[in-house]
């Protein structure tokens with residue numbers, strides 16, 4: 001089946017393939033590095049990782065750009081208050097963001113683009129808008145005249161027919177009721193960092209940043225542009241107005257927006273003060289895998305209500321899958337294969353694919369896997385599971401984990417690789433067979449030191465990590 005995604009622009013679920021048939025050219029709005037990301041922000045980025053992985057599972061190559069917003073009002077204010085340059089100030093939070101992303105196993109985009117490294121591209125984009133008559137200057141700043149762009153409102157599906165021409169706004173974020181000419185280039189105020197340009201000393205507005213960098217790396221029409229729902233207006237509406245005024249072509253074919261993470265029905269945000277960072281949760285002893293699972297289990301177009309009970313349930317779900325995997329790897333099954341179980345594995349695999357193809361329905365994909373695991377465990381208890389079924393089960397888990405990536409415990413990254421654990425266990429089993437107990441005890445001690453716990457069962461040796 002083909003991949004279908006909900007497109008904010010058309011308000012429909014549409015079949016997706018990259019325009020050139022091979023490579024998905026995707027732009028996602030990245031973090032503003034003025035503080036640690038909270039897990040609401042990280043839900044958005046974790047969803048984008050899922051999207052990446054599922055596109056790759058379709059056999060497409062990815063060319064993905066994520067920007068890093070490293071110059072804006074809050075950054076300038078905070079850096080100034082700490083007596084730092086904006087570069088010094090943002091370096092720390094950029095590093096923290098990359099660490100958080102790695103802990104959550106987010107694949108690195110092909111390009112990470114800091115805004116401050118692309119000022120000339122932004123200046124050029126503004127110049128092109130000036131040439132085409134979409135701008136005006138006032139008090140050293142340059143503004144975009146939205147009345148000159150007839151398609152304004154097409155992404156957020158608002159009719160801005162009644163707007164007051166000439167009313168303008170200097171801030172980057174504002175409400176729908178307040179559609180106004182927005183700033184492309186902001187004149188520097190006393191004591192602020194600035195770049196010297198033909199329009200005067202200043203810095204770019206937030207919206208031009210993304211238009212300029214997206215087109216630099218990915219060309220005039222992207223396959224996918226994604227971000228959190230709060231970016232639909234004004235940010236993405238303004239990106240369309242800028243890019244399409246310059247090129248006369250559609251800026252992105254698919255606009256994909258993920259819903260917010262809430263805490264007690266309120267959006268998690270830094271300004272509301274109701275937020276947890278990843279560091280907060282890891283510090284409480286929660287695993288990054290459980291947090292990743294929690295963030296992914298609710299389909300991306302539904303709000304996700306964060307609770308600690310939900311996090312516990314995510315931990316339990318991962319434990320179940322890991323226990324099942326361990327059972328598969330360490331039990332002795334009779335030869336052959338049960339056809340009923342083979343059919344169950346094939347059905348689960350098909351449902352997993354269909355669920356993700358249907359606008360990335362993660363909860364239905366997880367349900368397919370868990371239903372199969374329940375059936376397989378019951379068959380094992382009844383002695384009906386066969387060696388041939390184990391391979392099918394491991395294949396399903398591998399397909400699941402290529403997307404969800406939660407089975408490998410965190411310790412694995414620095415610990416003994418699975419293959420080495422298996423090899424030492426086989427050697428220990430052999431030593432026991434030849435009654436070389438000194439050797440088998442030494443091997444158990446070696447594994448224990450590496451954090452691996454062995455359990456001798458009637459089906460053979462099972463192991464897990466501490």
Ligand code: AMP
Pocket residue numbers: 029030031032033039040041042043044227228229230231259260261262267268269
């Ligand atoms: P920022 O670092 O503030 O620029 O935000 C980075 C990303 O996080 C944006 O795509 C926002 O849409 C997204 N975001 C902000 N708050 C939340 C939230 N509570 N839940 C999910 N995503 C969010």
Ligand code: ZN
Pocket residue numbers: 028029030210235
């Ligand atoms: Zn953006």
